[in-house]
Amino acid sequence: METTAHIADRWGGGTCPFDAGWKKVMMWSFIVTDGLLFAGFLGGYGYARTMATVWPDQATVFTLPFIAAMTFVLISSSATMASAVWSARHNQRAAAVRYVWLTLAGAVLFLGMQAYEWTHLINEGATLSSNPWGDPLFGAYFFVTTGFHGSHVLIGAIVLLVLGINLARGRTTTENVEMAGLYWHFVDLVWVFIFTCYYLL
Amino acid sequence: MTEHADVGLKTYWVTWGILLGLTLVMVGLDQAPMSRQLFVVLMLAAMLVKATLIAGTFMHLRVERVAFVLMVVVGLFVNSLILFGLIVPDAFRILEMNQVTP
Numbered sequence: 001m002e003t004t005a006h007i008a009d010r011w012g013g014g015t016c017p018f019d020a021g022w023k024k025v026m027m028w029s030f031i032v033t034d035g036l037l038f039a040g041f042l043g044g045y046g047y048a049r050t051m052a053t054v055w056p057d058q059a060t061v062f063t064l065p066f067i068a069a070m071t072f073v074l075i076s077s078s079a080t081m082a083s084a085v086w087s088a089r090h091n092q093r094a095a096a097v098r099y100v101w102l103t104l105a106g107a108v109l110f111l112g113m114q115a116y117e118w119t120h121l122i123n124e125g126a127t128l129s130s131n132p133w134g135d136p137l138f139g140a141y142f143f144v145t146t147g148f149h150g151s152h153v154l155i156g157a158i159v160l161l162v163l164g165i166n167l168a169r170g171r172t173t174t175e176n177v178e179m180a181g182l183y184w185h186f187v188d189l190v191w192v193f194i195f196t197c198y199y200l201l
Numbered sequence: 202m203t204e205h206a207d208v209g210l211k212t213y214w215v216t217w218g219i220l221l222g223l224t225l226v227m228v229g230l231d232q233a234p235m236s237r238q239l240f241v242v243l244m245l246a247a248m249l250v251k252a253t254l255i256a257g258t259f260m261h262l263r264v265e266r267v268a269f270v271l272m273v274v275v276g277l278f279v280n281s282l283i284l285f286g287l288i289v290p291d292a293f294r295i296l297e298m299n300q301v302t303p
Binding site: 018019020028031032035036039040043044046047050051053059064065068071072075076078079081082083086089181182185186188189192193195196197200201 | 207208209210213214216217220221224225227228231241244245247248251252255256258259260265266268269272273276277280281284285288289291292293295296299300
């Protein structure tokens with residue numbers, strides 16, 4: 001248990017109150033601010049949804065088992081990423097590289113599935129300003145939010161590719177693997193909210 | 202900087218199983234006969250459990266220092282709650298206006 005003197009020492013300035021390196025603090029600062037961006041999207045979506053008199057029925061618009069499969073891919077990739085971080089921390093570089101490649105495969109698969117879903121909806125007549133199922137704001141919120149999330153997945157895939165190459169060559173640090181992991185778990189975290197609010201509620 | 206307590210590899214895969222199970226339950230409940238209010242409450246509860254598991258286990262928040270966790274929780278969740286708290290009443294007000302106005 002920490003004594004008052006220890007706590008005072010840590011908060012006395014010039015020390016390390018979070019007990020974390022600058023990369024981790026900066027990554028979490030990014031996650032908090034980026035999370036607020038998605039909170040804004042979800043808040044706006046809830047606003048539009050609440051005041052709309054006719055909102056499209058999700059069961060008509062989406063194929064839920066397919067979306068559940070997308071969720072399975074993302075959750076699994078989060079588990080492989082966590083395993084990559086664990087392996088890197090325990091000096092098991094070959095295993096860490098393998099897990100990073102598995103995570104990258106999950107990212108690419110998710111992007112492919114999202115592209116398929118978007119193509120299907122666009123062929124059905126959904127655009128940013130209109131759709132055949134109800135309130136025109138549905139398309140705007142759906143494409144912008146899932147598009148922003150998809151762009152995060154794409155960036156994550158690029159980060160994982162660079163990380164995997166550098167890790168295989170022994171040119172990166174465990175801390176960098178952890179930072180890539182934090183980012184990737186955040187992408188998964190955001191999808192948990194999108195999946196619930198856009199596809200189920 | 203001191204080394205944090207580690208989260209075991211097995212814990213990650215147990216968490217993965219729980220997340221997967223929760224997702225399947227959520228999808229299953231989508232077709233279950235229940236009131237809309239109960240459905241919304243169950244979905245939001247499952248969503249928060251999943252988010253807590255990801256942030257706590259995969260992102261290691263449960264082994265970080267309390268000050269660090271507070272920075273994240275206060276920064277993200279409290280700000281989000283304020284955002285939702287401000288706009289939800291207005292959304293219901295406009296819904297009522299739309300229902301009254303022909």
